[in-house]
Amino acid sequence: MKKRSLVSIDDLSTDEIIKILDMAKKFEKEPTQNLLNGKVVSTLFFEPSTRTRLSFESAVSRLGGKIIGFTDASSSSVTKGETLNDTIRTVNSYCDIIVMRHPIEGSARYASEVADVPVINAGDGANQHPTQTLLDLYSIRKTQGTLDNLSVAMVGDLKYGRTVHSLMMAMARWNTTFHFISPEELGMPPEYKLYLDNLDLTYYEHTDLNEVSGKADIIYMTRVQKERFSDPMEYEKVKNAYVLRRSMLGSCRENMRILHPLPRVNEIHYDVDSDPRAYYFEQALNGVYTRQGILCFLLGASN
Amino acid sequence: MKKGKQLSVSAIRNGTVIDHIPSGNLFKVILILGLDRIDNQITFGTNLESDRLGSKAIIKIADRFFEEEDINRIALVAPEAKLNIIRDYDVVEKHVVTVPKSIKAIAKCFNPKCITNHENVLTRFSVTNSSPVALKCHYCEKITDEEHLTII
Ligand SMILES: [Zn+2]
Numbered sequence: 001m002k003k004r005s006l007v008s009i010d011d012l013s014t015d016e017i018i019k020i021l022d023m024a025k026k027f028e029k030e031p032t033q034n035l036l037n038g039k040v041v042s043t044l045f046f047e048p049s050t051r052t053r054l055s056f057e058s059a060v061s062r063l064g065g066k067i068i069g070f071t072d073a074s075s076s077s078v079t080k081g082e083t084l085n086d087t088i089r090t091v092n093s094y095c096d097i098i099v100m101r102h103p104i105e106g107s108a109r110y111a112s113e114v115a116d117v118p119v120i121n122a123g124d125g126a127n128q129h130p131t132q133t134l135l136d137l138y139s140i141r142k143t144q145g146t147l148d149n150l151s152v153a154m155v156g157d158l159k160y161g162r163t164v165h166s167l168m169m170a171m172a173r174w175n176t177t178f179h180f181i182s183p184e185e186l187g188m189p190p191e192y193k194l195y196l197d198n199l200d201l202t203y204y205e206h207t208d209l210n211e212v213s214g215k216a217d218i219i220y221m222t223r224v225q226k227e228r229f230s231d232p233m234e235y236e237k238v239k240n241a242y243v244l245r246r247s248m249l250g251s252c253r254e255n256m257r258i259l260h261p262l263p264r265v266n267e268i269h270y271d272v273d274s275d276p277r278a279y280y281f282e283q284a285l286n287g288v289y290t291r292q293g294i295l296c297f298l299l300g301a302s303n
Numbered sequence: 304m305k306k307g308k309q310l311s312v313s314a315i316r317n318g319t320v321i322d323h324i325p326s327g328n329l330f331k332v333i334l335i336l337g338l339d340r341i342d343n344q345i346t347f348g349t350n351l352e353s354d355r356l357g358s359k360a361i362i363k364i365a366d367r368f369f370e371e372e373d374i375n376r377i378a379l380v381a382p383e384a385k386l387n388i389i390r391d392y393d394v395v396e397k398h399v400v401t402v403p404k405s406i407k408a409i410a411k412c413f414n415p416k417c418i419t420n421h422e423n424v425l426t427r428f429s430v431t432n433s434s435p436v437a438l439k440c441h442y443c444e445k446i447t448d449e450e451h452l453t454i455i
Pocket residue numbers: 106412413414417418419440441442443444445
């Protein structure tokens with residue numbers, strides 16, 4: 001079998017995405033399957049990301065695989081002054097697949113070229129985080145029954161948020177209508193809007209969260225961070241404008257679900273948690289099934 | 304004025320003339336083609352008047368002929384460059400440069416957080432736009448535009 005890595009969501013065809021989502025669905029029904037018995041998975045976390053790491057480790061454990069690796073480069077002797085090239089070449093011979101998170105952009109693509117085994121990108125700086133995108137797609141498909149012709153509202157920091165950029169590019173494959181809601185300073189960058197223009201997809205830009213509530217099948221919330229503003233006063237002005245509260249859900253569709261990549265700070269008020277449309281904790285759990293699907297897809301195991 | 308231009312760079316008997324280089328990018332072209340490292344006789348003129356470019360540069364390299372692949376590398380910094388192949392003082396062939404679809408190891412990724420700026424990795428780009436130049440990094444996927452373009 002030819003080695004396949006997952007560095008960017010664009011590495012997958014639409015059929016392959018659906019195949020992974022279908023595998024994830026089977027894992028949701030039957031999470032414990034011994035498909036990776038005898039396989040060794042390296043989890044190389046050059047920067048800490050507890051959630052992503054635990055999600056992967058849970059996925060590997062449920063598949064009967066073994067995990068080796070490190071959780072933080074500062075505590076690992078293997079990376080003291082060593083190049084990524086050397087670390088990957090060394091680890092490569094110990095395992096069947098590498099899961100890597102690294103603060104440097106493009107590090108995952110490079111690692112996938114150096115390694116003989118498949119590499120899964122668990123986040124390379126501000127660049128890509130394809131397993132997050134796949135679990136978002138899984139959550140959308142599961143809650144809406146389809147990925148076709150949906151209306152997706154993305155809220156918060158749309159300028160720097162890699163999660164929303166990847167999800168937007170991926171959802172563009174299924175004729176999605178987008179609503180972008182953000183402070184003006186943190187709007188969707190022109191190159192992404194151009195991408196949608198070229199595909200003839202419809203999108204709307206808003207600054208008021210209330211305007212879109214009734215129009216969306218999915219509301220995807222992200223954090224608006226103070227550091228992103230050139231003028232701190234601007235942040236003070238908008239900081240409460242992009243907080244979702246239960247009182248705003250009155251006009252929302254029944255099928256609408258609220259997603260968030262977590263961790264949240266204050267952008268979703270706690271009073272939303274008990275609404276049946278709050279979906280972010282289930283979304284996180286879906287990450288385990290999706291990562292089971294990804295691991296098996298890349299290792300050629302089928303459930 | 305035409306006459307003046309003719310006189311500013313003397314003719315060569317055999318070799319290659321590269322014309323219509325933007326004046327500001329003359330030295331980048333020299334670097335990309337490695338002209339600073341060869342022994343051939345080279346003459347160049349710069350800040351010459353040009354209707355199209357405003358100000359242009361021209362390079363004449365004696366007894367040297369380039370592969371198309373090599374010459375296309377200069378398209379990044381001189382997309383309108385024209386090449387004349389000279390034999391016995393006559394122009395025997397004319398070429399225009401074409402911007403290649405992908406380029407390797409010529410340009411630097413402008414993103415300071417890119418792996419190519421942290422480890423010994425050859426840069427690779429796909430050309431997403433030819434004029435003005437826009438290069439998408441194979442690794443960090445960021446776009447380096449003409450303004451931020453640095454030749455290695
Ligand atoms: Zn780069």
